[in-house]
Amino acid sequence: MAKKVALMQGNEACAQGALYAGCNFFAGYPITPSTEVAEVLSIELPKIGGTFIQMEDEIGATAALIGAALTGAKALDSTSGPGMSLKQELLGYACIAEVPCVIVNVQRGGPSTGMPTGPSQSDMQQAMWGTHGDHAAIVLTPASCQEIYEETVRAFNLAEKYRMPVQIQLDEICAHMRERVVFAEPGELEVINREVPTATPEEYKPYDSSKGLVPPLASFGSGYRFHVTGLNKAADGFPTTKAELVDAEERRQIDKVLLNQDDIQKNDEYLLDDAEVVIFAYGSTSRSARYAVNELRKEGVKAGLFRPLTMWPFPEKRVAELAAQAKAIICPEMNLGQMVREVERVAKGNCAVSHIGRVDGEPINPGQIIDKVKEV
């Protein structure tokens, strides 16, 4: 039988990817340019007996997301810049309480209301540092509708595997462009489900790390009784201020990401083997960059594209290698210098690093990138 194929927007592909991953709960609050994710799931979730709820605000949506996830649901929330800012406190809660959930942020232009229909990539640092306290983050940056579909599945997998919130960062162009999406057959893409405890309800401790960095999470209502809090906690989930316990738990929550980077990292590399100029680009900008690389190659310029699909944790190892290999790394992005900071930090002066920033609501075009490459 032929595979199901459809022409759809990035936001719609995100919703379909979520359904493939087993998403059965959505809580959100409408905000442009993310609303199609909610609209599709409001139609599709009830069909499979899942739950869609439009909450009273963005904070309430993330709260409901976490509450649902604790009952065992695979839960998704979508929003855009200002909404993401509102969610930040509870993103921190999901980090410390180690609750698997996925949040999509379709970035829009400018601070505050800015340009609600304009594309932007200016929440890239917010994705890592937006919430409070020391924590790890997993942030994915797909660039096509097919990739959004598949990366949304991966986002759920990572959330469940590492028991933490995972963010998907889209830009308005990726969210609203229409492309052909080939739906995966059941079993074709890996779907990871939450590890459930083998301990008896009497023995169960929700943060017992004695058998690994990611303790199994029981579901409310499944026979296990346990306590969840946003306070620093001991292995049994109850608050503690004992220095050694707080320290160990804080470090474990970060280590579970940092020590598993090889599993979490995913990048796309194009013509990098002999590249003297590396273009570091993500989201819709990476599509202009690929075009630019092809044009430059025609002219004999050894250009290549590095496209991180996992933006956080930052692909330090590979970017450091590229900085040692290349003469220059160019970072085009629809902001005034967010990810280029990371590239510069990791390059440690081993190659020139330059930036192309655009914040006028227009995409970065291949010509701009080609000009910059020729300049350096």
Add this chain to the structure above:
Amino acid sequence: MAYDYEKSLRPGKLPHIWCPGCGHGIVMKGLIRAMDTCELDLKQTAIVSGIGCASRLPGYIDSCTLHTAHGRAAAFATGVKMAKPEMTVLVVSGDGDCTAIGGNHFIHACRRNIDMTYLIMNNNIYGMTGGQFSPCTPTGALASTTVYGNPDPTFDIAKLAIGAGATFVARGTAFHAAQIDKLIAEGIKHKGMAVIEILDDCPTTYGRRNKFRSVIDMMKRLKDIAVPVAAAAKMTPEQLEGKVLTGVLHKEDRPEYTEQYAKVIQRAQGL
């Protein structure tokens, strides 16, 4: 024989953090008795709280407990209830948690008439942060941020809940301990959003500043201001000046939210 509270409490989690004279312990005992009366299965019961003194209550009860962020308890609880409607969901909150930062979530939970029991311990103050005024601090009262007297009008939680659409609203006090469990039990049995306000006392951060020389003075205040609904019906407006009605203040039948959503699922599935 004395009531056995320990069967519902978590071993090793006491003593609680509340100050001597705080009414929260009285409310917790009432809640435990009410849960017992309703024969709740603690494994199928979620108790959700926000932040503040009152919000530490779930930690002591041996069920599925969720201590969340300031003001957000109703929204977390909505997620739990929507994802697992078969669970009994209880929320415990303080007056600041519920009516200030949590006001939006609270009124919308009332509007949806989602099946949860929302218990508010109203001690008229922010206790845990050291006695700042809350939306339920009486006008003119002293708090650490109203040393010249509170200029703010106060919220009437029950009226707020009724106006927002809660279908069961009751009020008791920490002085009238025997009544608390009956009101909570009735709220748990009610299908829909049940709001139970318990007028409480905070001797440490409210009483000291407001000339209540002892816990007994604070308890006397609760005794003096409370008027049962039936008695109030026979009283004049003058006699009711400064009094607060207690008992079941409002009860109505209206479709419950998770049941309404079950109908959405049926329609979507063409059943």
